[in-house]
Amino acid sequence: MTTALTIVVLTCFAYLILVTLVAVAFLVIGALENAVRKHDADSNDFATLETSRFTIPVSVIVAAYDEEVVIESTVHSLLAFDYPEFEVVVVNDGSSDETLERLKTAFDLAPYEMFARRIFTTQPVRGIYRSSAYPNLVVVDKENGGKADSWNAALNLARYRYVCGVDADTVFDPKALLKAMRVAINDPARIVGVTSQITTARDPAAIIAAPVGRRRVDGGLLGLYQHLDFIRAFLNNRLAWSRLGFMLCSPGGFQIWRRDVLEEVGGYSTQFTCEDIELTFRIHERYRREGRDYEIRCLPDSVGVTEGPDDIPKLVSQRERWQRVINETVIHYRGMWFNRRYGAVGMIGAPFYLLTEVLSPAIEVLAIVSLAASVALGIFDVEVFLVVVAAMAFVNASLTAGAILLDDLQSRLYRVRDLARLLFWAPFDMLLYRPIIAWARFKGTWRFLRGDKAWHKFERNVRAPA
Amino acid sequence: MLADPDPMIAAAAIRTLGDIGDDWAIDLLIDALRRGEGQRSRIASELDRLAPAPGARLLPLLRDWNPTVRFWGATLLRPYPDLGEATLVELTWDPDANVRAAVVETLGTRTGKDVGTALVARLDDSEWFVRVHAARAAGHVLGAEAAPTIARLLAEERWWVRTAAKDALRGMGSDAVPSLLSILAHDDPFARNGAAEVLQDIGFVDFLASDNPRSPLLERIYEAGGERYREAAAARHVDVTSTGEAVRAA
Numbered sequence: 001m002t003t004a005l006t007i008v009v010l011t012c013f014a015y016l017i018l019v020t021l022v023a024v025a026f027l028v029i030g031a032l033e034n035a036v037r038k039h040d041a042d043s044n045d046f047a048t049l050e051t052s053r054f055t056i057p058v059s060v061i062v063a064a065y066d067e068e069v070v071i072e073s074t075v076h077s078l079l080a081f082d083y084p085e086f087e088v089v090v091v092n093d094g095s096s097d098e099t100l101e102r103l104k105t106a107f108d109l110a111p112y113e114m115f116a117r118r119i120f121t122t123q124p125v126r127g128i129y130r131s132s133a134y135p136n137l138v139v140v141d142k143e144n145g146g147k148a149d150s151w152n153a154a155l156n157l158a159r160y161r162y163v164c165g166v167d168a169d170t171v172f173d174p175k176a177l178l179k180a181m182r183v184a185i186n187d188p189a190r191i192v193g194v195t196s197q198i199t200t201a202r203d204p205a206a207i208i209a210a211p212v213g214r215r216r217v218d219g220g221l222l223g224l225y226q227h228l229d230f231i232r233a234f235l236n237n238r239l240a241w242s243r244l245g246f247m248l249c250s251p252g253g254f255q256i257w258r259r260d261v262l263e264e265v266g267g268y269s270t271q272f273t274c275e276d277i278e279l280t281f282r283i284h285e286r287y288r289r290e291g292r293d294y295e296i297r298c299l300p301d302s303v304g305v306t307e308g309p310d311d312i313p314k315l316v317s318q319r320e321r322w323q324r325v326i327n328e329t330v331i332h333y334r335g336m337w338f339n340r341r342y343g344a345v346g347m348i349g350a351p352f353y354l355l356t357e358v359l360s361p362a363i364e365v366l367a368i369v370s371l372a373a374s375v376a377l378g379i380f381d382v383e384v385f386l387v388v389v390a391a392m393a394f395v396n397a398s399l400t401a402g403a404i405l406l407d408d409l410q411s412r413l414y415r416v417r418d419l420a421r422l423l424f425w426a427p428f429d430m431l432l433y434r435p436i437i438a439w440a441r442f443k444g445t446w447r448f449l450r451g452d453k454a455w456h457k458f459e460r461n462v463r464a465p466a
Numbered sequence: 467m468l469a470d471p472d473p474m475i476a477a478a479a480i481r482t483l484g485d486i487g488d489d490w491a492i493d494l495l496i497d498a499l500r501r502g503e504g505q506r507s508r509i510a511s512e513l514d515r516l517a518p519a520p521g522a523r524l525l526p527l528l529r530d531w532n533p534t535v536r537f538w539g540a541t542l543l544r545p546y547p548d549l550g551e552a553t554l555v556e557l558t559w560d561p562d563a564n565v566r567a568a569v570v571e572t573l574g575t576r577t578g579k580d581v582g583t584a585l586v587a588r589l590d591d592s593e594w595f596v597r598v599h600a601a602r603a604a605g606h607v608l609g610a611e612a613a614p615t616i617a618r619l620l621a622e623e624r625w626w627v628r629t630a631a632k633d634a635l636r637g638m639g640s641d642a643v644p645s646l647l648s649i650l651a652h653d654d655p656f657a658r659n660g661a662a663e664v665l666q667d668i669g670f671v672d673f674l675a676s677d678n679p680r681s682p683l684l685e686r687i688y689e690a691g692g693e694r695y696r697e698a699a700a701a702r703h704v705d706v707t708s709t710g711e712a713v714r715a716a
Contacts, residue, residue, distance in 0.1 A: 039474055040473065040474075042474060043472075043473050043474030043475075043476075043477040043478065044477065045477060045480075045481050045508065045511075048481070048484075048508075048511045048512065048515060049511070051515075052511040052514065052515075053514065054507050054510060054511055054514070054541075110701075110702050110705065111697070111698035111701045111702060112666060112667070112698055112702075113662075113663060113666060113691055113692070113694055113695035113698050114663065115656070115659040115660060115662075115663050117625045125694075127694065127697075127698065128698070159629065185507065186505065186507075
């Protein structure tokens with residue numbers, strides 16, 4: 001019994017060391033990629049790009065289900081993009097609240113019929129609206145079918161060569177499209193997808209308005225830890241994945257795709273809990289299998305702020321959904337695991353997801369139970385246990401500090417006192433935030449095993465009156 | 467500097483030459499565009515920003531052996547309506563489809579019989595994206611004269627061509643109405659509903675709905691557009707009527 005317990009604890013410890021080493025390696029590679037992208041951004045002539053008729057037009061698509069609280073500010077931020085030619089297609093996914101009415105009033109919509117291609121079969125469209133105030137805005141009202149179904153409906157109407165899918169709860173920097181599309185404009189034959197850093201806030205519209213160097217980290221301690229989570233996800237992980245050729249998750253908050261690629265792979269899938277990561281996996285699978293030259297790139301530039309849950313139950317609901325979709329996707333594409341045919345995606349990306357995302361909830365539970373039992377049985381001293389925990393907190397805080405540094409080097413967005421606050425609270429992440437996320441992931445895994453594919457949408461945060 | 471392997475230096479050189487804007491700087495940019503030193507789209511953006519200064523210096527690009535250079539030459543000539551027309555018309559038969567598309571797009575901003583004839587010929591181009599540009603360009607250059615030919619494209623096999631045809635017909639406004647009405651009886655449902663969509667967008671349907679709601683013509687258009695089309699028109703009509711009543715009451 002004692003030997004078995006020791007083996008389990010040591011295995012968990014080895015897992016922890018492996019994951020930490022990989023995280024450190026990704027941070028180093030991410031730092032390199034960050035420097036390259038910063039250099040690349042500095043060499044871009046955004047002023048000319050912004051007015052040039054050679055800039056590739058983009059269709060921005062957004063799905064809205066019960067988003068009456070945020071829809072106006074989101075659409076206003078999309079229409080305010082500094083970009084030569086773009087359209088915004090908003091799909092009201094059978095909302096039960098006042099989303100459509102808010103849109104009609106705010107943007108002076110009138111019903112018009114548009115005969116679009118039906119490349120993708122979707123739930124029936126109830127009506128199409130155009131704005132007399134904004135000629136580049138189209139609103140589609142359709143029966144409820146989920147986000148993927150809504151994005152497919154928007155794709156049927158989208159006119160341009162690149163499509164940018166965004167979330168209805170995300171507010172954007174006016175330069176967001178320009179920043180992200182610069183890489184596609186440079187190499188449209190190869191760049192099939194682009195994403196860029198988004199962060200989180202309790203009230204995105206209020207936060208994004210702050211000028212460079214004056215932005216706050218919003219939302220109390222829970223908001224702060226979500227912010228850290230996001231910048232780590234982008235700067236410690238996705239940048240390195242992008243550099244290594246396996247950018248496996250273009251997040252739904254901001255993802256640009258070449259439209260012909262979306263058509264070729266069959267659009268967004270409605271068979272999964274969530275569509276973003278699955279689509280990214282599917283495109284990699286297709287292009288790698290066919291040996292085609294392509295790239296999906298992640299940029300470090302902060303392009304938008306998405307709404308982060310402002311209480312723990314909402315956060316758990318969101319993260320358990322993320323866990324479910326990761327499990328669904330990684331297991332669905334198990335044919336890529338350790339498969340040399342899929343290059344870095346098969347040999348590093350998919351196994352990394354398997355190891356750090358799919359298996360980690362089980363390993364975390366095993367580690368907690370076995371460590372507690374070991375300490376209780378006297379296999380390990382409490383001191384050893386505390387030293388291990390302190391070491392983990394230190395490594396974790398160092399990785400987070402690395403992400404904060406990369407973000408600040410790249411953007412200089414945040415106030416110094418907020419950066420200091422981030423650095424101060426980072427080491428306590430393991431005690432104050434990780435347990436919540438671990439619980440959410442465990443719950444997500446449990447629901448995944450039970451076959452739950454529901455969205456479990458949480459209520460929007462309550463805003464301060466304007 | 468233009469050929470520097472560091473993109474930051476090459477980009478800075480391009481931008482600096484654009485900012486200088488003198489004849490020698492323009493010559494350097496055109497030469498770099500021809501030789502592929504630095505990013506061609508970025509050089510083209512600078513040359514476009516400098517219009518009308520580069521002017522006739524761009525003409526030799528149309529005769530370059532490299533189709534990419536011919537493409538950029540044709541594209542950059544867009545702001546110069548008096549330059550290179552004969553060569554551009556000739557290039558509508560270029561073996562490279564991208565060049566033909568660029569030429570057609572540039573000719574679309576011009577006027578004249580030769581230009582119109584060349585554009586109409588490209589409506590039957592073997593490449594769909596050339597037909598797309600040709601539809602928009604012919605609509606712009608020839609106006610209502612091209613409406614019957616462009617309306618025919620509402621039944622094209624390629625959706626993008628049908629969309630371009632709709633854009634062109636929309637741009638003609640009420641001049642396109644006779645051609646659109648003739649399409650309402652077309653065998654192809656895409657052509658019928660495309661014609662109905664343009665009639666809606668140019669305001670013809672709303673006009674008929676308020677002027678003569680029982681008109682058989684309006685009924686024909688509704689039939690071509692379908693049930694949702696009819697409902698949208700009715701909703702717009704109600705909105706207009708109620709707004710009008712509110713204004714009168716005020």
